[in-house]
Amino acid sequence: MSVNFDHNIPDWRTQLETIPYNVLVVVREGQVRYEINGQVTDAEAGDVLFIPRGARRAGENLSGIPHQKHTVLFTCEPGAKTGIPFLDQGQFVRFRLSPIEYAFHRCDKLYEEMRGGRSYRSIICLGILQELLGMIARELDKPALAPIKLKYADTMKDFLLEHYREQIEITRLAALIGRSPSYASAVFKEVHGRSPIRYMHQLRMLEACSLLLGSDMTVVGISQYLGYYDTSYFHRVFKKHCGQSPTEYVAQGSASISW
Template sequence: MLIQIMSVNFDKNIPNWRTQLEAINYNVLVLVREGKVRYEINGQEVIADSGDVLFIPRSTLRSGENWMGIPHQKHTILFTYEADFETGIPFLDERQFIQFKLFNDQYAYHRCERLYEEIRGGKSFRTMICFGIFQELIGMLARELDKPDLTPSKLKYAEIIKTHLLEHYRQHIEIEQLSKLICRSPNYTTALFREVYGHSPIRYMHQLRMLEACNLLISSDMTIASISQYLGYYDTSYFHRVFKKHTGMSPTDYMQQGAHSDMTKLLS
């Protein structure tokens, strides 16, 4: 394979995190999950915020540290590819530093988590699986960069709706309620959110619930019925249908397969 993954890391609130100023001999893909990170890139200060993606190409003079001394969370993937190799991915082939905002962030974080798990495992075909996950992640980022430019007002409205959903996804939510947040019609609200994030606000709400359901099914002793009610589904059979629609399996099957499940359908 012409692309080689060197390492995959998840920096989670590391006190006094810092990397020295040096010309790196590998490429770095950074996805900031929480907080801010300060970089110096070829002599220029770069502040990366939550939801930002950075591609730092090989030979870049780079240093990094916690912004204002405050810890952060981010995924980093270090990789190499041959200097004369054309990947077909514009931001890789241009070999220039780039920073952009990630819209489909939850799915991207999920793929980083899966890549992090796989690369540290000892199972068969690990290299092939890791390369496949990395290819999907890179392709998804390239697709987001290829979207038509969105106006600042659309991005602002979509972010308001998304923030509300992240904070209240366990509650009963209707489009009319969301439309009032931005003083627009329900139809406009749905179309706007779909244009920015690729799916409707209600679908995103269900996706957030399903992510939490997957976590609770594996890491808690809650019953399926109690998880259903906790996430706002008071009809357990309906919770089963929604879970299978989004994950491709029943809650019981997911509990049995757990972290070994390939959740590519979730948040796609």
């Protein structure tokens, strides 16, 4: 139905009402408070909420402080079964999605497509929404992980978030948690769904996308800034992760901005 991006709106508030649609909320910054069917829920950056159709919902800034979030409003065919438990059961869900940076990227793309008028927009938007719902369902199906594994994986993830532009070997990450490289790689993949090196490349590609559309840097300059001193290798990695070359991405992004 619609995709919104609430960007630090002062005095943001929604009245208590029974909603006639499903709402997917992805919080990017700050905190937001919801009342769902009489229960108060506080969500912060990195949290994902699914609020089902028919819920009694109200929302507001937490402690009066603005926040940033994406909200996706959608409906399903009456009586249709999607195979996604929380969606079919109309179950309220709040949790932290581990590949959250990728979810942010997909929400950005969904928001961009909904605002544009390019061909096949409805098909592309449906595909992105289905991907997000599938990611959530898969995450909820995961068995509970040992706290020590979560701690190890988050330690490595935090390091990668701060140092992703550097040349990082798996041995360096393993040393952070005092375990072997093979164990470090395996536990990171178990918790976050991909290898630490692939995660590093994804962080770089998200930054590359932002720089390509939001800066005056050249492709060569971006490549070197992100730690790829072989520009042809940067092109291959970008196309693998983004499905198109940097030049094609810029051309498509510029076209979307003009709408």
